Amino acid sequence: MGQFGKVTKAVIPAAGLGTRFLPATKATPKEMLPVVDKPAIQYVVEEAVAANIHDILLITSRNKGSLEDHFDRGPELEQRLADRGETQKLATVSDLVDLANFHYVRQHEPKGLGHAVLTARSHVGDAPFIVMLGDDLIDEATPVLGEMLNVQEEFGGSVLLLMEVPDDSIHLYGCAAVEPTHNPHVVRVTGLIEKPEPGTAPSNYAVIGRYVLSPEIFNVLQGQEPGRGGEIQLTDALATLVDRPAEHGGGVHAVIFKGKRYDTGDKLSYIKSVLELALQRDDLGPALKSWLRTLPLEDS
Numbered sequence: 001m002g003q004f005g006k007v008t009k010a011v012i013p014a015a016g017l018g019t020r021f022l023p024a025t026k027a028t029p030k031e032m033l034p035v036v037d038k039p040a041i042q043y044v045v046e047e048a049v050a051a052n053i054h055d056i057l058l059i060t061s062r063n064k065g066s067l068e069d070h071f072d073r074g075p076e077l078e079q080r081l082a083d084r085g086e087t088q089k090l091a092t093v094s095d096l097v098d099l100a101n102f103h104y105v106r107q108h109e110p111k112g113l114g115h116a117v118l119t120a121r122s123h124v125g126d127a128p129f130i131v132m133l134g135d136d137l138i139d140e141a142t143p144v145l146g147e148m149l150n151v152q153e154e155f156g157g158s159v160l161l162l163m164e165v166p167d168d169s170i171h172l173y174g175c176a177a178v179e180p181t182h183n184p185h186v187v188r189v190t191g192l193i194e195k196p197e198p199g200t201a202p203s204n205y206a207v208i209g210r211y212v213l214s215p216e217i218f219n220v221l222q223g224q225e226p227g228r229g230g231e232i233q234l235t236d237a238l239a240t241l242v243d244r245p246a247e248h249g250g251g252v253h254a255v256i257f258k259g260k261r262y263d264t265g266d267k268l269s270y271i272k273s274v275l276e277l278a279l280q281r282d283d284l285g286p287a288l289k290s291w292l293r294t295l296p297l298e299d300s
Protein backbone atom coordinates (compact mmCIF):
# COMPACT_ATOMS: atom_id res chain seq x y z
CA MET A 1 0.00 0.00 0.00
CA GLY A 2 1.25 3.45 -0.87
CA GLN A 3 1.14 6.31 1.57
CA PHE A 4 -2.00 7.56 -0.18
CA GLY A 5 -4.13 4.42 0.20
CA LYS A 6 -5.11 2.06 -2.54
CA VAL A 7 -3.41 3.66 -5.55
CA THR A 8 -0.11 1.84 -6.01
CA LYS A 9 0.51 1.81 -9.76
CA ALA A 10 1.55 4.40 -12.32
CA VAL A 11 1.31 3.91 -16.06
CA ILE A 12 3.54 5.93 -18.39
CA PRO A 13 2.47 5.70 -22.04
CA ALA A 14 5.50 6.10 -24.29
CA ALA A 15 4.39 4.40 -27.48
CA GLY A 16 3.53 7.48 -29.55
CA LEU A 17 5.26 8.33 -32.82
CA GLY A 18 6.54 11.72 -31.66
CA THR A 19 5.87 13.24 -35.09
CA ARG A 20 6.27 16.82 -33.83
CA PHE A 21 9.91 16.08 -33.12
CA LEU A 22 11.01 14.37 -36.30
CA PRO A 23 13.60 13.46 -37.44
CA ALA A 24 15.05 13.20 -33.89
CA THR A 25 12.31 10.76 -32.93
CA LYS A 26 12.62 8.46 -35.94
CA ALA A 27 14.65 5.85 -34.02
CA THR A 28 14.78 7.47 -30.55
CA PRO A 29 11.71 7.72 -28.33
CA LYS A 30 10.85 11.35 -27.57
CA GLU A 31 10.67 10.34 -23.90
CA MET A 32 14.42 9.57 -24.10
CA LEU A 33 15.44 13.01 -25.37
CA PRO A 34 17.79 14.56 -22.80
CA VAL A 35 16.47 17.38 -20.68
CA VAL A 36 19.79 18.83 -19.47
CA ASP A 37 21.40 15.50 -18.50
CA LYS A 38 18.51 13.12 -17.87
CA PRO A 39 16.01 11.69 -20.34
CA ALA A 40 12.57 13.26 -19.95
CA ILE A 41 11.05 10.01 -18.71
CA GLN A 42 13.45 9.81 -15.76
CA TYR A 43 11.99 13.03 -14.34
CA VAL A 44 8.52 11.49 -14.59
CA VAL A 45 9.57 8.25 -12.89
CA GLU A 46 11.27 10.25 -10.11
CA GLU A 47 8.08 12.25 -9.64
CA ALA A 48 6.08 9.03 -9.16
CA VAL A 49 8.64 7.69 -6.67
CA ALA A 50 8.53 10.99 -4.75
CA ALA A 51 4.77 10.39 -4.33
CA ASN A 52 5.56 6.90 -2.97
CA ILE A 53 4.49 5.07 -6.12
CA HIS A 54 6.97 2.33 -6.95
CA ASP A 55 5.10 0.12 -9.42
CA ILE A 56 5.67 1.66 -12.83
CA LEU A 57 4.31 0.28 -16.09
CA LEU A 58 5.87 1.72 -19.24
CA ILE A 59 3.85 1.33 -22.42
CA THR A 60 6.33 0.96 -25.25
CA SER A 61 6.45 -0.04 -28.90
CA ARG A 62 8.98 -0.81 -31.65
CA ASN A 63 12.13 1.34 -31.52
CA LYS A 64 11.69 1.96 -27.78
CA GLY A 65 14.37 -0.47 -26.54
CA SER A 66 16.48 2.37 -25.13
CA LEU A 67 13.70 3.09 -22.61
CA GLU A 68 14.07 -0.38 -21.13
CA ASP A 69 17.87 -0.21 -21.28
CA HIS A 70 17.87 3.07 -19.37
CA PHE A 71 16.26 1.48 -16.32
CA ASP A 72 18.32 -1.73 -16.57
CA ARG A 73 21.83 -2.62 -15.43
CA GLY A 74 24.76 -1.58 -17.63
CA PRO A 75 27.41 -4.03 -16.37
CA GLU A 76 30.29 -2.92 -18.64
CA LEU A 77 29.73 0.75 -18.04
CA GLU A 78 29.29 0.24 -14.30
CA GLN A 79 32.46 -1.88 -14.07
CA ARG A 80 34.47 0.69 -16.02
CA LEU A 81 33.30 3.54 -13.79
CA ALA A 82 34.01 1.48 -10.67
CA ASP A 83 37.55 0.65 -11.93
CA ARG A 84 38.19 4.33 -12.52
CA GLY A 85 36.86 5.26 -9.09
CA GLU A 86 34.21 7.52 -10.66
CA THR A 87 31.74 6.86 -7.86
CA GLN A 88 29.44 9.80 -8.46
CA LYS A 89 28.93 8.94 -12.12
CA LEU A 90 28.51 5.30 -11.15
CA ALA A 91 25.71 6.17 -8.73
CA THR A 92 23.82 8.14 -11.45
CA VAL A 93 23.57 4.99 -13.56
CA SER A 94 23.39 2.16 -11.02
CA ASP A 95 20.72 3.83 -8.84
CA LEU A 96 18.28 3.87 -11.76
CA VAL A 97 17.64 0.15 -11.56
CA ASP A 98 16.42 0.34 -7.96
CA LEU A 99 14.39 3.50 -8.44
CA ALA A 100 11.16 1.53 -8.87
CA ASN A 101 9.72 -1.82 -9.97
CA PHE A 102 9.56 -1.45 -13.73
CA HIS A 103 7.12 -3.35 -15.94
CA TYR A 104 6.64 -3.11 -19.67
CA VAL A 105 3.81 -3.77 -22.07
CA ARG A 106 3.71 -3.14 -25.81
CA GLN A 107 1.14 -1.20 -27.73
CA HIS A 108 1.39 -2.85 -31.13
CA GLU A 109 -0.01 0.06 -33.11
CA PRO A 110 -0.13 3.76 -32.17
CA LYS A 111 -3.91 4.01 -32.09
CA GLY A 112 -3.98 6.84 -29.58
CA LEU A 113 -3.45 7.62 -25.90
CA GLY A 114 -6.76 5.97 -24.90
CA HIS A 115 -5.74 2.78 -26.69
CA ALA A 116 -2.32 2.89 -25.00
CA VAL A 117 -3.97 3.15 -21.57
CA LEU A 118 -6.18 0.16 -22.43
CA THR A 119 -3.08 -2.01 -22.90
CA ALA A 120 -2.37 -1.47 -19.17
CA ARG A 121 -5.58 -3.23 -18.15
CA SER A 122 -4.27 -6.63 -17.10
CA HIS A 123 -1.38 -5.10 -15.14
CA VAL A 124 -3.56 -2.53 -13.37
CA GLY A 125 -6.50 -4.75 -12.45
CA ASP A 126 -9.46 -3.31 -10.58
CA ALA A 127 -8.03 -0.40 -8.58
CA PRO A 128 -7.63 3.29 -9.37
CA PHE A 129 -4.27 4.07 -10.98
CA ILE A 130 -2.12 6.93 -12.17
CA VAL A 131 -1.31 7.89 -15.77
CA MET A 132 1.65 10.21 -16.34
CA LEU A 133 2.65 11.52 -19.76
CA GLY A 134 6.36 11.34 -20.45
CA ASP A 135 6.65 14.69 -22.19
CA ASP A 136 4.97 16.72 -19.43
CA LEU A 137 7.41 17.50 -16.61
CA ILE A 138 6.23 18.91 -13.29
CA ASP A 139 8.85 20.91 -11.40
CA GLU A 140 9.93 19.01 -8.29
CA ALA A 141 9.49 22.24 -6.29
CA THR A 142 5.72 22.14 -6.98
CA PRO A 143 4.70 18.47 -6.70
CA VAL A 144 1.02 17.72 -7.25
CA LEU A 145 0.58 13.95 -7.54
CA GLY A 146 0.12 13.46 -3.79
CA GLU A 147 -2.63 16.09 -3.77
CA MET A 148 -4.36 14.38 -6.71
CA LEU A 149 -4.27 11.06 -4.83
CA ASN A 150 -5.81 12.70 -1.77
CA VAL A 151 -8.57 14.18 -3.93
CA GLN A 152 -9.26 10.74 -5.42
CA GLU A 153 -9.57 9.32 -1.88
CA GLU A 154 -12.01 12.06 -0.89
CA PHE A 155 -14.15 12.26 -4.05
CA GLY A 156 -13.68 8.82 -5.67
CA GLY A 157 -13.96 8.44 -9.46
CA SER A 158 -11.19 10.02 -11.54
CA VAL A 159 -9.05 13.10 -10.97
CA LEU A 160 -7.49 15.33 -13.63
CA LEU A 161 -4.93 18.10 -13.49
CA LEU A 162 -5.95 21.38 -15.13
CA MET A 163 -3.91 24.44 -15.98
CA GLU A 164 -5.20 27.80 -17.11
CA VAL A 165 -3.81 28.66 -20.56
CA PRO A 166 -4.27 31.73 -22.81
CA ASP A 167 -7.26 31.90 -25.22
CA ASP A 168 -5.03 31.39 -28.23
CA SER A 169 -3.59 28.06 -27.07
CA ILE A 170 -6.54 26.17 -25.54
CA HIS A 171 -7.21 24.51 -28.92
CA LEU A 172 -3.93 22.58 -28.48
CA TYR A 173 -5.20 20.72 -25.39
CA GLY A 174 -8.07 18.74 -23.98
CA CYS A 175 -10.36 21.34 -22.40
CA ALA A 176 -12.60 20.99 -19.31
CA ALA A 177 -15.81 22.75 -18.29
CA VAL A 178 -15.87 22.92 -14.47
CA GLU A 179 -17.90 23.98 -11.43
CA PRO A 180 -16.74 24.59 -7.84
CA THR A 181 -16.96 22.05 -5.01
CA HIS A 182 -16.99 22.55 -1.21
CA ASN A 183 -13.19 22.21 -1.39
CA PRO A 184 -11.66 25.43 -2.80
CA HIS A 185 -8.76 23.49 -4.33
CA VAL A 186 -10.97 21.05 -6.24
CA VAL A 187 -13.42 21.52 -9.11
CA ARG A 188 -15.98 19.13 -10.55
CA VAL A 189 -15.56 18.49 -14.25
CA THR A 190 -18.90 18.86 -16.10
CA GLY A 191 -17.68 18.40 -19.67
CA LEU A 192 -14.55 17.58 -21.66
CA ILE A 193 -13.56 18.20 -25.24
CA GLU A 194 -10.32 17.21 -27.01
CA LYS A 195 -8.60 20.10 -28.85
CA PRO A 196 -11.67 22.36 -29.31
CA GLU A 197 -11.96 24.41 -32.52
CA PRO A 198 -10.76 27.99 -31.91
CA GLY A 199 -13.54 30.05 -30.31
CA THR A 200 -15.55 27.04 -29.08
CA ALA A 201 -13.69 26.13 -25.87
CA PRO A 202 -15.94 26.00 -22.76
CA SER A 203 -13.11 27.36 -20.56
CA ASN A 204 -9.39 28.11 -20.46
CA TYR A 205 -8.69 25.00 -18.40
CA ALA A 206 -6.34 22.67 -20.25
CA VAL A 207 -5.93 19.04 -19.24
CA ILE A 208 -2.26 18.34 -18.55
CA GLY A 209 -0.46 15.02 -18.38
CA ARG A 210 -1.29 13.65 -14.92
CA TYR A 211 -4.40 11.56 -14.23
CA VAL A 212 -5.72 9.39 -11.42
CA LEU A 213 -8.19 7.11 -13.14
CA SER A 214 -11.00 4.86 -12.06
CA PRO A 215 -10.53 1.33 -13.49
CA GLU A 216 -13.97 1.85 -15.07
CA ILE A 217 -12.06 3.76 -17.77
CA PHE A 218 -11.05 0.37 -19.24
CA ASN A 219 -14.68 -0.64 -19.85
CA VAL A 220 -15.31 2.68 -21.59
CA LEU A 221 -12.15 2.49 -23.71
CA GLN A 222 -12.92 -1.10 -24.70
CA GLY A 223 -16.00 -0.07 -26.64
CA GLN A 224 -14.88 3.35 -27.78
CA GLU A 225 -14.76 4.46 -31.42
CA PRO A 226 -11.79 6.50 -32.70
CA GLY A 227 -12.21 10.25 -32.18
CA ARG A 228 -10.20 13.27 -33.19
CA GLY A 229 -7.32 12.42 -35.57
CA GLY A 230 -8.70 8.87 -35.97
CA GLU A 231 -7.21 8.00 -32.54
CA ILE A 232 -8.83 6.42 -29.47
CA GLN A 233 -8.77 9.48 -27.24
CA LEU A 234 -8.45 9.30 -23.46
CA THR A 235 -10.34 12.61 -23.23
CA ASP A 236 -13.39 11.05 -24.94
CA ALA A 237 -13.42 8.16 -22.45
CA LEU A 238 -13.17 10.62 -19.57
CA ALA A 239 -16.07 12.62 -21.04
CA THR A 240 -18.16 9.42 -20.78
CA LEU A 241 -17.15 9.03 -17.12
CA VAL A 242 -18.23 12.63 -16.40
CA ASP A 243 -21.83 11.58 -17.09
CA ARG A 244 -21.68 8.20 -15.39
CA PRO A 245 -22.97 7.81 -11.80
CA ALA A 246 -20.41 7.37 -9.02
CA GLU A 247 -21.68 3.86 -8.20
CA HIS A 248 -20.68 2.85 -11.74
CA GLY A 249 -17.17 4.28 -11.54
CA GLY A 250 -18.12 7.72 -12.86
CA GLY A 251 -17.44 11.22 -11.57
CA VAL A 252 -14.47 13.34 -12.63
CA HIS A 253 -12.86 16.01 -10.45
CA ALA A 254 -9.78 18.10 -11.00
CA VAL A 255 -7.03 19.96 -9.21
CA ILE A 256 -6.08 23.34 -10.68
CA PHE A 257 -2.31 23.36 -11.09
CA LYS A 258 -0.58 26.59 -10.07
CA GLY A 259 2.96 25.20 -10.15
CA LYS A 260 5.58 25.01 -12.84
CA ARG A 261 5.34 22.60 -15.77
CA TYR A 262 7.72 21.97 -18.64
CA ASP A 263 6.49 20.67 -21.97
CA THR A 264 9.08 18.66 -23.90
CA GLY A 265 6.83 17.30 -26.68
CA ASP A 266 7.54 19.85 -29.42
CA LYS A 267 10.70 21.58 -30.51
CA LEU A 268 10.19 25.11 -29.20
CA SER A 269 8.76 24.05 -25.81
CA TYR A 270 11.58 21.52 -25.46
CA ILE A 271 14.30 24.12 -26.06
CA LYS A 272 12.66 26.47 -23.54
CA SER A 273 12.40 23.66 -20.97
CA VAL A 274 16.04 22.66 -21.32
CA LEU A 275 17.22 26.26 -21.00
CA GLU A 276 15.02 27.00 -17.99
CA LEU A 277 16.10 23.86 -16.15
CA ALA A 278 19.78 24.35 -17.00
CA LEU A 279 19.65 27.96 -15.78
CA GLN A 280 18.46 26.69 -12.38
CA ARG A 281 21.50 24.41 -11.99
CA ASP A 282 24.45 25.57 -9.90
CA ASP A 283 26.92 23.74 -12.14
CA LEU A 284 25.57 25.06 -15.44
CA GLY A 285 23.39 28.10 -14.77
CA PRO A 286 25.97 30.89 -14.29
CA ALA A 287 28.05 29.96 -17.37
CA LEU A 288 24.94 29.47 -19.50
CA LYS A 289 23.54 32.83 -18.40
CA SER A 290 26.74 34.69 -19.32
CA TRP A 291 26.84 32.96 -22.70
CA LEU A 292 23.15 33.73 -23.41
CA ARG A 293 23.89 37.42 -22.77
CA THR A 294 26.45 37.40 -25.57
CA LEU A 295 23.98 36.17 -28.19
CA PRO A 296 22.92 38.68 -30.86
CA LEU A 297 19.17 38.67 -30.09
CA GLU A 298 18.00 41.66 -32.18
CA ASP A 299 15.90 40.82 -35.26
CA SER A 300 18.13 41.16 -38.27
Ligand code: UTP
Pocket (backbone or CB within 6 Å): 013, 014, 015, 016, 017, 018, 019, 020, 021, 059, 107, 109, 110, 111, 112, 113, 115, 116, 133, 134, 135, 265
Ligand atom coordinates in the same frame (compact mmCIF):
# COMPACT_ATOMS: atom_id res chain seq x y z
P1 UTP B 1 1.19 12.80 -27.93
O1 UTP B 1 0.20 13.05 -28.99
O2 UTP B 1 1.75 13.95 -27.18
O3 UTP B 1 2.44 11.98 -28.46
O4 UTP B 1 0.61 11.73 -26.93
P2 UTP B 1 2.85 11.48 -29.88
O5 UTP B 1 1.68 10.96 -30.62
O6 UTP B 1 3.99 10.56 -29.67
O7 UTP B 1 3.46 12.81 -30.50
P3 UTP B 1 3.16 13.65 -31.80
O8 UTP B 1 1.86 14.38 -31.50
O9 UTP B 1 3.09 12.69 -32.94
O10 UTP B 1 4.33 14.56 -31.88
C1 UTP B 1 0.71 11.84 -25.52
C2 UTP B 1 1.40 10.64 -24.91
O11 UTP B 1 0.73 9.45 -25.26
C3 UTP B 1 1.62 8.50 -25.79
C4 UTP B 1 2.83 9.28 -26.30
O12 UTP B 1 4.00 8.49 -26.24
C5 UTP B 1 2.86 10.48 -25.35
O13 UTP B 1 3.61 10.20 -24.20
N1 UTP B 1 0.94 7.74 -26.86
C6 UTP B 1 0.27 8.41 -27.84
C7 UTP B 1 1.00 6.37 -26.85
O14 UTP B 1 1.62 5.75 -25.95
N2 UTP B 1 0.37 5.69 -27.85
C8 UTP B 1 -0.30 6.32 -28.85
O15 UTP B 1 -0.87 5.63 -29.72
C9 UTP B 1 -0.34 7.72 -28.84
